[in-house]
Amino acid sequence: MASTAYRNGTLQTQKGAVKPITATSSNFKSSSFKSRLNPSQSPGSALRRSSPSSFAAGNDGVPGRVRVAVRLRPRNAEELVADADFADCVELQPELKRLKLRKNNWDSDTYEFDEVLTEFASQKRVYEVVAKPVVESVLDGYNGTVMAYGQTGTGKTFTLGRLGGEDTSCRGIMVRSMEDILADISLETDSVCVSYLQLYMETIQDLLNPVNDNISIVEDPKTGDVSLPGATIVEIRDQQSFVELLRLGEAHRIAANTKLNTESSRSHAILMIHVKRSVVGGDESLSSETNNGSHLVKPSKPLVRRSKLVIVDLAGSERVHKSGSEGHMLEEAKSINLSLSALGKCINALAENSSHVPVRDSKLTRLLKDSFGGTARTSLIVTVGPSPRHRGETSTTILFGQRAMKVENMLKIKEEFDYKSLSRKLEIQLDKLIAENERQQKAFDDEVERINLEAQSRISEVERNFADALEKEKLKCQMEYMESVKKLEEKMVLNQRKQESNGFISDRYNREVPGVSVAEEVAEVRKLLQNEMYMRKAAEEELNKLKSQFGKHIQSGSCEDKETSRLHKMLQDETHQKKKLEEEIVILRSQLMQLTFEAEQVFDFVILFMLA
């Protein structure tokens, strides 16, 4: 056979040998390199397009295979000369997502990847197909890993760590990831923190603070989550400060390399970006009781998502014998190989669904526990060079990538209830309620005070009016009474004199006119007036009593509506009684007039009688 062709899920090489299609070929059609998860419910996500939906805290997760892209570096100056007469050992078919690894002039092996990036692929495209879906997941609350694996000098640092400087198109995955993260989060409610470390000879060193050179890995016994509590963590608020931080870390890494007299990275560089986002909880979060007239608004259920993006620039994967290392360099190469082979073993075990995954064999595998076979969305970029002289390393790299493609992770959202924020919210709400209650209480007190003052002034006014009216009436009655008595007495004296002057004083005068006794009538009127005075006095006393009761009422501060209405009722009774008294006074007055009239008639009659 002259060409490569697929038959029944198998791939035939040029020589005609049937070779199984590596990796999970069945996945390729259905699973693009982009995220398969649903849109997030995170608010205001500018990046939202392909990310996961919200899974409740403690969700079982969704499967997410490790995605692998291969990137070919263009020939470098040395290769252009040294390999001038040779064809590249790698041939890419990006539209088919295939890589052909030439064995010799007539034979090659074909491999499929999730993405195949040629030597012409821009940094932007590399970011978009390799890292962006992972960054989106991280913004949605999932852990994410972007890792570069490949032989020394094939472009791992170029792909991940290029800062770009003047030429922004050169920016690597680290810079671009942070750019997207900062663009998506709200600095008011969310936060981004960064640690930058290197793993060298099984020790973890802090690239942000090189003095800190033996950081230990801590595993949460409950969740199994791995953390590095000793590492420097810097909060990032803008892109510029992040780039400065990367520059600092890079300088420390280069300084370490220089000390070891090598330009290549002898350590694994690990950038950890911790993203903390506040999210509003489920449906009940929006429910409120305001429609019941209550001031209580049920606080929304605050959730916090703590996700982590780990970007790993692995040390070169060349073999010990080839690098010609000896002495310390040999130890170093062994250590690099140890950690990389431990990673390879873990990936193999996971790819084969083995019951034992040797995670604890190296610090690298412990650190990447969540990235392979864990809960993170992982993207691996394997970098290869074109030189046929490094065909062996290229083949190893490709096979590593192929195995990694078989690793299935179970993506889980890192979401938990934000008790701190809930307690803060409740405190604020409580303060509001207390203030509202105090405001209402004050308004009520003021209203009661106002009603009391008004009632007091009305009572005083009524009291005054009543006292004035009574006084006037009393004076008037007294005057009239005095006048009437005076008139009667005058008349009597006059009549007496008349009788005397007429020598008419006889027993007859003293004789009683049947049915008529003026003295008695007068006494009766006096009595009635006396009664009227008593009643007035009683009314005054009643008023005083009311006054003192009202005073006590004000003093006791008991200002309830019931008491006020009782006072009003008493006031009404009092007014009614006053009216009654006034009516009685009118009656008395008319009786007095009647008596006066009758007395006059009696006198006239007596005089006529005596004259007769």
Ligand SMILES: Nc1ncnc2c1ncn2[C@@H]1O[C@H](COP(=O)(O)OP(=O)(O)OP(=O)(O)O)[C@@H](O)[C@H]1O
């Ligand atoms: N895709 C690319 N296009 C152009 N130049 C590249 C590309 N990839 C790598 N290079 C260049 O190749 C050289 C080596 O790249 P780089 O340092 O990134 O390799 P590496 O894999 O990180 O090596 P090491 O493992 O030693 O750290 C650099 O000069 C880099 O600029």
